[in-house]
Amino acid sequence: MQFFGPAIVSAAICAVTSGAVFAQQPPSAQSGAQKLMAVPGSKYPGRMHVLPATMETTQWGWFDNAELPRLIIDSGDTVAIESMSHSHGQLWPGRTIEELKKLRTDWPGRGPMTLTGPIFVNGAEPGDTLQIKIQKIVPRPWGANFNVPGLFGQFPSKFPDGQVKYFYLDSERKTAEFAPGIEIPLRPFPGTLGVARKEPGRYNAVPPGPFAGNLDNRDLVEGTTLHVPVFVRGALVWQGDSHAAQGNGEINLTGLETAFQEITITATVDKTTKLEWPRIETPTAWITMGFDEDLSKALANAKSETAKFLAEQRKISPDQAMALVSKTSDCRVTQVVDIKKGVHCTTSKDASKSLAEPRPTVETPEYLVTSAADPDMNKAMDSASWAMIELLQKEKSLSRLDAYSLASMTMDCRVGEMDAAEKSVHCLVAKSMWTKR
Amino acid sequence: MNDALQFLWPSFLVAVVLVGIHAYFGIQVLARKVIFVDLALAQIAALGATVAFMLGHPAQSIATYGYSLTFTLLAAVLLAFTRAWGTRVPQEALIGVIYVVAAAMAILLIDRAPQGAEHLKQILTGNIITSGLNELAVIVPLYAAVGLLHWLLRRHMTGMGSLVWEFLFYATFGIVVTSSVAIAGVLLVFSFLIIPAAIGVMFGELLSRQLAIGWIVGTFVSAAGLAASFAFDLPTGAAMVCAFGVSLALAGMLYPFLRDNRRWAMRSAISTARWIGAAILAGSALQLAAAPRADQPLIDMAEYAIPSLRALYFTRAEATTFADASEHAERYRREAEQLNEMERRNRTQGQALDDFSVARISSFMKSYGEMRKGEQFVMGEVRARARERVRWGASFGLLALSVLVAPVRWRRHQSTDKTNKQLPR
Numbered sequence: 070m071q072f073f074g075p076a077i078v079s080a081a082i083c084a085v086t087s088g089a090v091f092a093q094q095p096p097s098a099q100s101g102a103q104k105l106m107a108v109p110g111s112k113y114p115g116r117m118h119v120l121p122a123t124m125e126t127t128q129w130g131w132f133d134n135a136e137l138p139r140l141i142i143d144s145g146d147t148v149a150i151e152s153m154s155h156s157h158g159q160l161w162p163g164r165t166i167e168e169l170k171k172l173r174t175d176w177p178g179r180g181p182m183t184l185t186g187p188i189f190v191n192g193a194e195p196g197d198t199l200q201i202k203i204q205k206i207v208p209r210p211w212g213a214n215f216n217v218p219g220l221f222g223q224f225p226s227k228f229p230d231g232q233v234k235y236f237y238l239d240s241e242r243k244t245a246e247f248a249p250g251i252e253i254p255l256r257p258f259p260g261t262l263g264v265a266r267k268e269p270g271r272y273n274a275v276p277p278g279p280f281a282g283n284l285d286n287r288d289l290v291e292g293t294t295l296h297v298p299v300f301v302r303g304a305l306v307w308q309g310d311s312h313a314a315q316g317n318g319e320i321n322l323t324g325l326e327t328a329f330q331e332i333t334i335t336a337t338v339d340k341t342t343k344l345e346w347p348r349i350e351t352p353t354a355w356i357t358m359g360f361d362e363d364l365s366k367a368l369a370n371a372k373s374e375t376a377k378f379l380a381e382q383r384k385i386s387p388d389q390a391m392a393l394v395s396k397t398s399d400c401r402v403t404q405v406v407d408i409k410k411g412v413h414c415t416t417s418k419d420a421s422k423s424l425a426e427p428r429p430t431v432e433t434p435e436y437l438v439t440s441a442a443d444p445d446m447n448k449a450m451d452s453a454s455w456a457m458i459e460l461l462q463k464e465k466s467l468s469r470l471d472a473y474s475l476a477s478m479t480m481d482c483r484v485g486e487m488d489a490a491e492k493s494v495h496c497l498v499a500k501s502m503w504t505k506r
Numbered sequence: 507m508n509d510a511l512q513f514l515w516p517s518f519l520v521a522v523v524l525v526g527i528h529a530y531f532g533i534q535v536l537a538r539k540v541i542f543v544d545l546a547l548a549q550i551a552a553l554g555a556t557v558a559f560m561l562g563h564p565a566q567s568i569a570t571y572g573y574s575l576t577f578t579l580l581a582a583v584l585l586a587f588t589r590a591w592g593t594r595v596p597q598e599a600l601i602g603v604i605y606v607v608a609a610a611m612a613i614l615l616i617d618r619a620p621q622g623a624e625h626l627k628q629i630l631t632g633n634i635i636t637s638g639l640n641e642l643a644v645i646v647p648l649y650a651a652v653g654l655l656h657w658l659l660r661r662h663m664t665g666m667g668s669l670v671w672e673f674l675f676y677a678t679f680g681i682v683v684t685s686s687v688a689i690a691g692v693l694l695v696f697s698f699l700i701i702p703a704a705i706g707v708m709f710g711e712l713l714s715r716q717l718a719i720g721w722i723v724g725t726f727v728s729a730a731g732l733a734a735s736f737a738f739d740l741p742t743g744a745a746m747v748c749a750f751g752v753s754l755a756l757a758g759m760l761y762p763f764l765r766d767n768r769r770w771a772m773r774s775a776i777s778t779a780r781w782i783g784a785a786i787l788a789g790s791a792l793q794l795a796a797a798p799r800a801d802q803p804l805i806d807m808a809e810y811a812i813p814s815l816r817a818l819y820f821t822r823a824e825a826t827t828f829a830d831a832s833e834h835a836e837r838y839r840r841e842a843e844q845l846n847e848m849e850r851r852n853r854t855q856g857q858a859l860d861d862f863s864v865a866r867i868s869s870f871m872k873s874y875g876e877m878r879k880g881e882q883f884v885m886g887e888v889r890a891r892a893r894e895r896v897r898w899g900a901s902f903g904l905l906a907l908s909v910l911v912a913p914v915r916w917r918r919h920q921s922t923d924k925t926n927k928q929l930p931r
Contacts, residue, residue, distance in 0.1 A: 124845065124870045154880070158873035161880035209834075210827055210884045237887035241823045330830075 113204050114335050115146035122151040122158075122185045122328075127309075129157045130179030132272050132282065134265035134301050138189035141303075144338040146190075147204065152259075152311045152329040153183040154213075160326060162211055166231040170217045180275040180310075182261050182283065187305035190336050198339040199264055199304045202294040205333040206257040212236045212245055212313045212325040214474045223320040223405050223454060224473070232470040236325065238313055245313065245325060248471065252504050253314050253325065253478055258290045259332055260310030260324065263347070267300035274309070276408040277360050281347040282307075285324070285404040286413055287315045288356055289349055296339070297347040308332055314478050318496070319404040320454050321477035346374050354417050354424065355382075357398075360409040364402070365446040368487060371400060371412040383420055399424040400484040402450055402494065410447075412484060428485035428495040435500060437464065442486065442493040453494040454482060461498065514732050516638030517742070521732065523642065524690060524698045525724030527649040527682055530656070532703025533716050534675070539598070543585060544683060544699045546601045547676070548692040549608040550581040551684040552629040556612045560619065571688065578680035581608075586673040631743030632691025635735070645685050652678045694743045697750040698724065705757045709764065727753045780913040787908030795901035799890040819896045820888075828888045835881035842874035 118140055120126060126139040142148060154160040156172045160181075173181060193199055216222060218231030236245040236253075244252040263281030266272060277283045281297045289295060311332070315324025349356035357378050359370025372394050379390035379397065394400075394414065403411030417424050429438045439460055441452030457480055461472035479502060485493035535543055554577030558570035581604065588600040616626055655678060662671045686695045706720035730753075731746030738745075762771035790804040809815050820828065849867050852859045859867070893900070 123841065124866065153873075154877075156873075157869060158877045159869075161876040162883035163879045164876065209880070210831065211880055211887075235883065237884065237891075240827065241821075 113147035113333065114337075115143065118142055118146060118148040120148055120150045120185060120188065122153040122183070127153055127157065127183050127185050129183050130176065130181060130274050132184070132266060132274050132280075132307065134267075134269060134305060136187055136265075136305070138187055138303065138305065140186075141189045141191065142336060144190055144192045144336065147333060147335040148188060149205075149331050149333045150185050150188075150308050150329070151331060152185050152309055154209075154311070154328040155181040155183060155326060157183050158328070160213055162213070162235040164233065166215055166218065166233040169215055169233055170220065170231060173217060173220065179271075179273055180283065182274055182310035184261065184274060184307040184309035186307035187265060187303075188307075188336065189303035189305060190338060191303070193299045193304035193338045194302055195267075195300055196343065197299040197304075198342040198344050199297050199299050199306070200294050200337045200339050201262060201297065201306065202335045202337070203259070203262075203289065203291050203332065204335055205331065206259075206291050206329060207331040208238060208240075208255070208257045208311060208313045208327045209330050210238045210240055212238050212327040214321070214323050214325055214478055216321040216323070216470060216473055216477075221322040221406060222473075222477075223318070223451065224458075227455075228321070228470065228473060230470065232474065234471075234474055238325075238327065247475055247478075247502070248467075250504055251475070251502055253475075253502060255313050255325070256287065256290055257311070257313045257327075257329070258287055258315070259308050259329070260285045260312045260315070262289065262295055262308050262334075263306070264297055264299055265301045265305035265307075273408075277358075277411060278409070279346050283310060283407050284347070284358070284411065285310070285312075285315065285319055285407055286349065286356070286358070286411070287312070287317060287324070287403075288351065288413070288415070292352060294350040295347060296342065296344060296350060298344045299338075304336070304338075306334075306336060308334070316477050316480040316482070317401045317403060318450070318454055318480055318482040319406050319477055320480065321473045322406045323477060325478050346370075348374075348378070349413075351415075353419070354415045356413050356415050358403065358411060358413045360411045362409055363447065364405060364410045364412070364450055365492070367410045368400070368412045368446050368484060368492065371414050372487065375400075375414040375416060378416060382416075395488050396425055397423045399426065400487060402482040402484065405447075405450055428483055428493065429497070430495065436497040437461070437500060438495060438497055440485065440493060440495040442491045444491050446484075446492045446494070449492055449494040450482060453496045454480065457496045457498060465503070510733070510736050514635075514736060516642075517634050517636075518729060518732055520634060520637045520641055520645070520689060521698075521728035521746070522725055523645055523649060524686055524695070525702055525721060525728060527653060528686065528695065528698035529702040529706065529720035529724055530653065530717060531679055531682065532699040532701075532720065533706060533713065535699065536703055536707055540585075540601060541700060542598060542601050542605060543676070543679070544696050545692065546585070546605040546608065547578055547581055547680050547683045548687045548695050549605050549612070551575075551578045551680070551687045552692055553577055553608045553612045553615075554684075555629065555688065556615050560615050571684070574684045574688065575681065578684045579677055582673060582676035582680045585676045586669055628691065629687070630691050630693050631741060631747075632687070632689055632694055633743070634690045634694065634746070635732075635742040637689050641689050645689070648685060649682060652682055691743050693747050697747045701727075701750040701754050704754060708757055708761055723753060723757075777913045780911055784908040784912035787904050787911060791901040791904035791908065794893065794897050794904065798894040798897040802893065805893070816889075816892075819900065820892050824888050824892050828885055831881040831884040831888070835878045835885070838874040838877045838881070842871050845871050845874070 120140045128136065140148065159172055160169065190199060213233060213235050215233035216228055216231050219225055219229040222228065236247070238245050238255060243255045245255060247253050261274065261283045263284070266278060266280045275283055277285070279298055280300060281295060311327050311329040312324040313327045346358060348358070355378055357371060357374040359367045359372070359374055361367040361370055372391065375394045375398050376387060376390040379385065379393050380387050383390070398414040398416045400412055400414040403413045415424055428440065429436065430440045432438050437457070437460055439453050439456035441449045441456065443449040443452065454476065457476050458469070458472045461467045461475060462469060467475060476498065480496050480498050482494055482496045485495050531544075535541060551574040554574035555570050557577070558567075558573040563569040563573070584604065585601065588597050612626070612629070659674070683695060686698070690698070702720035702724035703716070705723045706716035710716035710719050727749050728746060731749030732742065734740065734749060735742040735745035759775075762774065786804055790802060793800065794802055794805070816828065817825065845867050849859065849864065
């Protein structure tokens with residue numbers, strides 16, 4: 070079913086633009102506008118709603134738990150959300166890197182992402198867990214990757230020059246052509262999906278936290294469910310920072326940035342589970358996460374969260390669980406550019422199955438590989454990813470900026486040794502991206 | 507309609523007066539073969555106005571007019587001498603030099619003025635739409651006096667004369683141009699001068715007939731240019747210049763039919779049109795084969811006129827993506843319009859919006875403009891990929907069509923070949 074048929078969109082837009090005031094009504098009431106935004110007949114659970122991205126339904130770069138709800142749904146309802154590209158839709162093919170830089174420097178203190186929401190979920194109370202299942206993602210057929218000159222990213226001092234590249238996303242083949250003969254596989258996911266934080270006031274939407282937010286976790290794809298603790302009444306769900314692809318690390322600050330024509334989510338209140346940090350559930354595994362400004366601490370947090378999960382799953386002591394993490398879980402560097410860096414670990418739902426696998430240190434038939442080891446995870450990550458940028462230039466004749474860009478969108482940085490004093494990071498780039506023409 | 511007439515008639519009257527005097531001077535200029543003298547004089551007048559502007563005089567003041575006139579009269583002296591100097595170097599070359607130097611000096615002067623770009627635009631295209639009875643009160647008696655003087659001295663003014671008569675011609679011409687440029691700008695004044703006169707000279711032998719044709723054509727084209735400017739919300743000066751350009755092109759096309767053998771003219775016209783069509787088709791075929799992702803103006807125009815043509819080479823997925831992007835682009839246009847309307851309604855009818863809301867609306871209107879560009883990028887990319895896929899077949903088709911359209915007498919060649927074959931060797 071195509072939810073964004075023109076008639077539905079028009080009706081929804083009219084509903085929102087003519088009556089943003091509906092948000093001020095008591096959450097239990099269903100206004101005329103609300104009824105208009107409910108779509109009858111759907112294959113998804115609960116009632117189906119549409120939330121288009123307009124001036125009234127979006128905010129640029131901040132979370133504020135005092136923001137009035139733009140949509141009110143019941144637990145178990147499904148919402149087809151539309152998202153805008155960065156800076157209230159100002160990232161579109163044709164904009165220069167200087168203009169994009171200005172958009173960041175002119176608005177310090179807030180992130181670049183445009184957030185659609187918030188959605189008030191009836192029945193969600195602080196202390197509950199909200200399950201947000203991603204049913205479907207349809208990105209707009211274009212994307213962008215950019216490196217703001219001298220600012221942000223993993224290596225701002227090494228890239229005082231900037232670049233922006235725009236791509237056509239081939240929805241049929243699910244690829245984007247990076248350059249002739251190089252095709253990036255598309256795997257759309259929301260960079261930002263989460264609930265309101267506990268603290269009042271406006272907060273920069275860039276750093277992730279217990280409320281999830283800007284996780285930039287490339288495994289949060291269609292078919293997965295985000296489990297996130299609720300901090301305010303109604304939870305207040307936001308979505309934004311739409312990605313069509315992203316590397317583990319997102320080293321130049323951007324993935325394949327786009328806008329979603331539709332991301333369909335089902336939000337269900339879970340009164341039984343108590344979480345402190347968000348988790349992602351895939352059909353076969355659980356993903357636990359850790360964040361910190363220091364990547365070493367982020368890894369420690371991720372291990373601690375994974376140990377907590379293992380202890381619950383296997384009914385073992387925390388110490389036993391902690392010793393199991395490196396043997397059962399596959400940990401990767403989520404991102405290193407969102408103020409709070411992230412590491413996530415994937416653990417199989419099948420307790421007898423281990424996802425931990427040996428990390429390659431040299432090139433394999435499938436991957437270009439670089440790796441580095443250091444007691445400081447930050448340095449290990451820097452060395453391994455910089456080595457990959459150099460390798461891409463040398464082996465694949467890419468320019469510096471193109472190598473940085475391609476690595477940011479596709480490089481997969483995995484945590485190797487995590488128990489010893491010296492931690493290792495292994496960065497891989499799939500050779501399958503280089504196609505014959 | 508009434509609103510349009512009420513709004514346009516004063517500037518139309520001004521245009522009629524300008525056509526009246528300039529068509530006459532144009533015929534003289536064409537006879538003297540100094541076509542660009544008007545541009546040179548107009549530019550000199552503009553330079554004078556620029557000097558006045560830099561010295562702080564308002565654009566429409568007496569002082570500005572005085573500067574312009576002084577510069578123009580000095581140029582008239584210079585122009586009178588150019589014929590004497592133009593024995594080895596053509597006079598037009600000297601006139602061209604005067605024009606470019608005057609233009610460059612104006613740019614040098616205006617470069618440091620905060621409103622310099624606006625002033626230069628004003629000089630080039632003028633502002634005839636805001637002119638009216640006040641301007642008429644000045645130019646009607648002035649141009650009548652100049653016209654009367656030329657009529658009285660017609661023996662000396664028409665054709666080449668002594669240096670004194672040359673100076674008098676250029677001086678009076680300069681006075682007219684100075685006044686006209688202040689109203690209509692350099693480009694439009696040049697059009698008033700050359701195009702009605704050229705059409706008059708094309709279709710009339712006697713000065714009186716040339717003048718009559720020039721005046722009639724100039725009046726109608728001025729009306730058409732003003733109407734087009736009003737109807738399509740275009741800059742008036744530029745719209746009128748383009749209307750004059752179109753009128754000259756039409757006159758050129760009509761000329762063979764009215765002046766030569768009509769049957770021959772018709773055949774020539776059809777043949778020329780077919781050659782042009784064949785050349786465009788062949789060029790497009792080559793362009794598509796060599797650079798399928800580049801702009802394809804012919805195919806773009808054909809698809810704009812008949813969108814269903816895309817179905818011939820789009821896959822279903824491409825057609826869906828293209829239609830979807832087109833729908834989104836239209837949606838963003840509508841949303842920007844709605845915001846604009848909301849802001850306007852609040853400003854004029856309701857309570858004015860606060861600064862934050864106005865800034866937010868303004869930011870979103872800009873965003874919707876950008877988002878439309880994004881959808882256009884998608885449409886362009888889908889089209890380019892589809893064209894890349896079918897480029898060889900489509901190029902061959904276009905090439906075949908160009909061969910069919912070209913007025914080559916295939917049959918005669920074939921029959922000649924047959925005859926040749928039948929001849930005994």
